[in-house]
Amino acid sequence: MPALRLRAELNRIRVLLLTNRDSDNVGDQIIEASVISLLKTVAANLDLDEDSFEISSRAAGIISKKYMKTGDESLLKSARKAISKADILVFGGAPLFNYRYQTFYRRTIRTVELAQEYGVPTLFSSIGVEPYSDDDHRSQALKQALNLPVVKQIITRDDLPSVAKYVAGTQISTGLVADPAVFADKVFENIVGQSESNPKGSKSTIGLVVTRAGIFADNGIDFSEDDQRQFWLGVIELLRERQYGYRLFTTGHFTDEIFLDSLVREHGVPAKNVRFTVNSPDELIEELRACDAVIAYRLHASITSFALGVPSVGLSWNFKVPEFYKEIGYADRAISSDNWSPRHVVAVMENALANGVTKDSSYLYSVYKSLFDGVKDILTPDGEAVPYSLNEVYDALPRYPMTSLPEYRAKVQRKLRRSYDFYANKSIQWRPSIQDGLILRIGRRIKRALSNSIR
Template identity: 25%
Template sequence: MAMKIVQFGVAFSPNMGDGIISDCLEFALKRLVPDLDFARIDLSGRTAPGDVAVGNRLLMLRILALMPGTLRQRVVSLRLRQLLDAATPRWRATLDRADLAVFGGGQIFSDADLNFCLKIARASDLAVEAGVPTVVHAAGVARNWSPRGRVLFSRVLETDLRMIGLRDDRSIAAWNDQMPAGQNAPAPVLTRDPGLLAAACYGAVATTGEIGIGVTAPEILAYHANIAVRSDGGALFAAAAAALCARGHRVALFCNGAAEDEALLRRLGRRANLAGHVADGLLRLAARPDSPAALARLIGGFDAIVAHRLHACIVGYAYARPVVGLGWDRKVESFFASIDGADRFLGADAVSADAIVAAVERGLAADIDPATHARVLDETWRGVGRMLASVADGTDLT
């Protein structure tokens, strides 16, 4: 019988970067185990691409932001219990006869109003019930766990946990500092984000000669960020695009797929300082990607990428394109540090249109270091192999 692996993540998120994680994980696993059966469980209760877990998300976030923290947790917990109760029979059926359940990747060990805490606790309970071994693979960990969140996240330690693989050193430190000690729990190790295999997964892409600027609604960033996020209505994106066009670069504004990001992108295209560049062909408003593959190939086609979204940066690097990461959350900074690219990250205090232009032009003038790039991809493959080895005979073979 074929080996069956179930991924707990957010594969059907409107942010196609999460789907890229899932696609690349499946690709890597099937490269190593060709007849493998790979199943996805979306922790937000979605069952297919295009499913909407939360309608009117911006309005909901604005309402939650007005509530005190304890009330916000109660409101979110009530809604999530309903969602999880409805999803539990499907999740239980998917776990049936599974050989391994994978938590990850993505920033799933983050406590925003107990959101992922409750989801991972429920998934952990079902894995225990099904007798399915588990691993954490390529997950990100935020340093924001509440006391209740710590208790909920610790339920993963009650599973038959074979390996804890986290995607950067900062996540490992945050896990060690926040996760309650678990009897016989494995020590966290570095396992890189599967999205780094995007070029292998989706194939080569011809370049368009454009600089891609990823547009992200600040309200979405602010809810998940661990630093203050400035809301400027997209002025930074507009200024950076105009400045690059003024220097003769062709620019494309793109988004990772979230409706809020797409709406902001379209508004930017109507701004007076950009409409002229759209008309003269220097600026393109890229179509909203409708699949993870579409997003990966869009990003892979740019000559350089500027983005807040982590997986826009990861995919750009996977395709060996110059990438400029913009500060809003430590996970983006951590990624650039992990690829020896701290000089390609602009922290929130350093971000400006001029700084972006300078960073892009530096990147275009210098190739990605091939030795570092090869090492990072090799480490990504090794992490997947290590995960498989951990369940092959019940031990973590390192």
């Protein structure tokens, strides 16, 4: 490819990494940091120094929503510039194929089309995949884009059979691998947990990770906002009876925080047991490290807990939750909605707490090996480099340096803008008597985090 040959002459390889880095879900930010660290390790493994391997990390939604609405080609200027300058395009660890109740797949399609236009080889690394459909035109449109010659590798963290159907008849490399966040214990090694001790007389601290009210209906589960509220209150009651400490928090979604605020305001959950806002990877890592076990709706709370060696129980609201627990050898720790009773969930948590976490090294290694193979096949297909061992990967992984003050402010400002957009559109229906107050209170908390963010 002309662009790649030119850059090779200039001794510089440019990787455009697309993740959900701008998502309120801090789990996506943990993925971004982990993929960057893994890519830098691949570069070292291929004997490329830092000056010759440049990673530009952008949001996976590099194609703007406004373009998707209008089709105005002038709105692609920024995306075209970023993609045309790249030697490799890597989609890292995001749910890029989602089409059932999201429209992200359309942006993925247009991004791949631009990569094809500029001849930029494209890798999908450890992505989330929704089930393939022969009958759904959206799935078929995605398949058409994924079959473009520029796509070299599609590696998933959950639905390999669907990936196989998407690429049937092509030479595209596929595989099932771990999520990049399984390396969070190493990447975020410098981020310590909360220092506060367990309440006097308590056995352990259990993290309780709530989610937004509408997520169940979106996934065809008959479980209302009040059902979730009563579930958590029942869990808290059992934990108190059994002398556990507990912490309530989210993975950073603004709408999750709205639910958490209502739980505290309306039912008297002590504020000392709650972290109302999570705005950076550092803050989520701190919360999870402070827990002895975790009960979570959000998948990346479970994945990051696993990485940190903290046993977790996953409350399954879509197929990806049980798939993850199956892959790590703890299928019994994923609980379907039929069994979301506080007593059953706490019993499963206690069993997980007693048995801890054991990691399969081959599972952890899979995401690095596939990324190494994908990059090597593009840059040096005939080269003699062999992938590092897992221990060598551990040693080589650059550590996350903690979120800087400017970065933290930027994250909070983006979150505020999204919360304002939510408020303006009122895309989720709440009871009119409390909706506005809830949103404004959460907004004030986010602003407080911004004003107090001097580290």
